[in-house]
Structures are given as structure tokens and as C-alpha cells.
Amino acid sequence: MLYSQEGSSFYLLSLRGHSKAKKSGSSRPSSSGYGSLDHTSDLNSTILPSSRESLTKSLENLNLDSLESPKSKRRCFEISTFELEDIESGYWSDSQAEDRDYYVKLATKDDEDGDTMLFIKIIHKETKQVLEIINNLPTIEPLHRHNLLRQSALHLSVLTDNPDVTRRLVVAGADVCRRDRLGNTPLHIACIHGFAESAKSLITPIRYSEARKNRYKIPYQQIPQDTEIRNFDGLTCLLLALQQMHTIVAGLLIEIDADINAVDLKSGKTALHIAAENGRREIVEYILKRTGVKLNAGNYAGYTPAELAQYKGHTRCLNVLLVHGADSPRPLPHESWDSDDDSD
Numbered sequence: 001m002l003y004s005q006e007g008s009s010f011y012l013l014s015l016r017g018h019s020k021a022k023k024s025g026s027s028r029p030s031s032s033g034y035g036s037l038d039h040t041s042d043l044n045s046t047i048l049p050s051s052r053e054s055l056t057k058s059l060e061n062l063n064l065d066s067l068e069s070p071k072s073k074r075r076c077f078e079i080s081t082f083e084l085e086d087i088e089s090g091y092w093s094d095s096q097a098e099d100r101d102y103y104v105k106l107a108t109k110d111d112e113d114g115d116t117m118l119f120i121k122i123i124h125k126e127t128k129q130v131l132e133i134i135n136n137l138p139t140i141e142p143l144h145r146h147n148l149l150r151q152s153a154l155h156l157s158v159l160t161d162n163p164d165v166t167r168r169l170v171v172a173g174a175d176v177c178r179r180d181r182l183g184n185t186p187l188h189i190a191c192i193h194g195f196a197e198s199a200k201s202l203i204t205p206i207r208y209s210e211a212r213k214n215r216y217k218i219p220y221q222q223i224p225q226d227t228e229i230r231n232f233d234g235l236t237c238l239l240l241a242l243q244q245m246h247t248i249v250a251g252l253l254i255e256i257d258a259d260i261n262a263v264d265l266k267s268g269k270t271a272l273h274i275a276a277e278n279g280r281r282e283i284v285e286y287i288l289k290r291t292g293v294k295l296n297a298g299n300y301a302g303y304t305p306a307e308l309a310q311y312k313g314h315t316r317c318l319n320v321l322l323v324h325g326a327d328s329p330r331p332l333p334h335e336s337w338d339s340d341d342d343s344d
Contacts, residue, residue: 108133114147122156122165130165134172138215143174150181158186158198167201171210173218176202176225183232187225191237191253194246203256227258234265242274247283260287261294268300276305276321279314288324295326304329 108116115123121130137143146152154174157165166186170176177185184192190199203224211218230236235243238258241250250271254260260271272293275283284305287293296304307329309317322328 108142108145110145110147114145114149116142116145116153118142118153119147119151119156122153122160122162125160125162127162127165131168134165134168135213136215137172140173140216140218143169143172146178146180150179152178152180152186154178154186155180155184155189158189158195158202159193161193161195161198163195163197163201166198167204167210168213170202170223171206171218172214173216173221176221176223177229179231183230185225185229185231185237187227187237188229188231188235188240191241191246191249192244194241194244194249196246196248196252199249199252203252224256227253227256228262230265236262238262238271239264239269239274242271242278242280242283245278245280247280250283251286254286254290260290261292261297263297263299268298270294270297270299270305272297272305273299273303273308276309276314276317277312279309279312279317281314281317281320284317284320288320295321295324 108118110116111120118130118133121133134143143153146155151159152174154166154169154176155178157169176187179185180189187199187202189195190202205223227237231240236258238250238253238260239262241247241253254271263270264274269277272284272287272295275287288295296306298304299308303311304327306318306321306326309315309321310329311332318329
């Protein structure tokens with residue numbers, strides 16, 4: 001459905017009438033079957049009350065001045081003759097190609113915040129309409145756009161924790177390594193908030209059966225992404241997940257061989273340091289099952305994971321580390337540490 005702006009009012013152009021035209025053998029209905037843009041009574045009778053509010057809210061944020069010209073109004077009227085079923089099924093005839101491109105351009109036009117119609121519908125969690133737009137994109141170009149916060153459609157789908165849209169965007173070729181203004185990739189965002197299902201959508205390799213949904217060839221990209229990518233705070237996805245104590249997401253990353261010895265560039269802590277310091281015994285045990293773990297690595301202050309566990313009072317984590325061969329902690333050099341109760 002589309003709106004045509006005339007004066008200060010928006011009129012919904014119904015997609016229903018095309019089916020009547022098909023029954024009569026006409027490829028396009030005549031204007032008399034719909035009424036003209038000047039006959040508001042005919043158009044208002046086709047407005048769907050449940051859709052008007054959400055669509056008006058989305059479209060009022062867009063600059064639709066380009067629709068003022070008579071040519072644009074006529075084209076908008078022609079586009080309204082498509083059947084909704086045609087759009088949902090992904091069917092476009094050759095004669096409709098120009099109108100299809102116009103529809104996509106309208107749906108991805110930027111507003112003053114840099115948000116496109118696709119972005120707005122993702123934010124509103126209008127999943128069905130978002131999938132319709134993605135399924136009918138003729139090129140990958142709209143998925144490369146970002147708003148003023150440097151957020152792409154993929155960033156927004158993860159922020160709203162919508163695994164279905166996130167997965168469809170990944171399959172459609174959205175860049176999984178694109179950074180926002182804080183240097184976070186979509187996977188960083190999933191790790192910050194602990195969105196495990198969205199994280200799975202991002203790190204699962206694309207299957208051929210999924211790729212067949214696209215109308216264009218997608219460029220090659222590594223999935224799962226390079227887990228060594230750091231945000232502007234110097235943190236990898238695994239370090240972020242552990243800092244926020246999202247153990248399920250951290251486990252997913254460890255399972256895909258995220259570097260367990262990568263360090264926080266501000267403190268020098270590894271994943272094992274963070275897990276031991278926070279008393280996350282299950283994560284400590286999981287990390288120690290991997291090969292090549294640096295048990296006695298020191299952070300920038302020189303403390304090992306075992307020492308952090310002891311100084312914070314996490315005796316069970318300390319015992320696990322000692323059983324796996326960690327060096328015994330050195331005596332606490334001063335009393336400036338905050339002693340926590342053992343949370344294991």
C-alpha cells in the first residue's frame with residue numbers, strides 16, 4: 001500500500017482492485033474503477049483502519065515532496081494496482097519492472113535522521129512487511145545504507161532482537177562486519193544485550209536453500225565473521241559477552257572458536273581473567289576445555305586469572321584453575337581490593 005500526498009492529507013491507495021481487473025481480462029484497471037486522486041470519498045472507502053495509523057506514522061517521517069508532481073501521482077496510482085499477493089509471492093512481470101524499482105526507491109528513501117522505510121519498519125517490529133521489502137529488493141544497495149548513527153538495517157534488527165529479520169538480512173547479503181558509530185558490529189550488539197537467538201542468526205553459515213530467496217547474487221563474506229574484530233573500546237565480541245555476563249552468547253562464540261586468549265586492550269584481561277574475576281565457574285570450565293589456553297597470562301597489572309579469582313573470593317573458580325595447572329596465586333600485595341562473597 002502507498003500514500004499519495006495531496007495538500008495536507010494522505011490518501012491510501014488500495015491494492016485490492018487489481019484482482020477485479022484480472023477477472024475482467026484487463027491487465028490494468030481503468031481509473032474509473034478506482035476513482036481519481038481528487039475523489040477522496042472513493043479512496044477513503046478503501047482505507048484499512050488497522051493499517052492507517054502505523055503507516056501514516058512511518059510515512060510522515062519521510063520527505064515525500066517528490067510525489068507532488070502529476071507524473072509522480074500517476075505513477076503512485078499505477079503502483080497501487082499491484083496485487084498484494086504478487087508482492088508477497090515475489091512475482092513481478094517484465095512490464096512491472098519500472099514500477100517495482102520505483103516502489104523500492106520509495107520504501108528506502110531517507111528521512112532527516114537517515115532512516116529509510118525499511119529501517120522504520122524494523123524498529124516498529126513489523127516483521128511481515130520488512131520481509132516483503134527484503135524479498136523484493138532488486139539489488140543489495142539498500143542494505144548497505146546506514147542512518148546518522150551509522151546503524152544499518154542489520155544493526156537495527158539485532159537491537160530489536162528480531163532473529164527472523166536478522167537472518168533474512170544476513171542471507172540477503174547485509175554486511176555482518178559493518179560498524180556503527182561506536183565501532184560495534186551487529187554481533188557486538190547481540191553480545192552486549194545477550195540476544196542469543198540473534199547471535200545464532202548472525203553466525204550460522206548461509207545454506208543454498210536460503211540464498212535462493214534472493215533476486216540478486218550476494219557478494220562473498222565470511223560467516224561466522226572474524227571474531228577478532230574489536231569495537232572502539234578495544235573489545236572483541238567474546239570479551240563483551242563475558243563482561244556483561246551473558247554466558248549463553250559467550251558459549252556460542254567459544255563454540256565457533258573465538259580467540260579465548262584475545263585481550264582487552266584497556267586492561268590486558270583475557271576471557272579467562274574476566275570469567276575468573278566474576279566468579280563464572282561454568283565459563284571457566286568451558287574455556288579450559290579448549291586447547292591453547294594461557295592459564296598464567298598476566299593482565300597489564302601483572303595479575304593472573306587465578307590471582308583475580310582468589311583476590312575476589314571466588315574459591316571454586318580458583319580450585320578449578322589450580323586443578324588444571326594454574327600457578328598458585330601470590331600473596332595479596334595490599335588491602336585495596338574489594339572482597340566479594342563467593343558467588344559460585
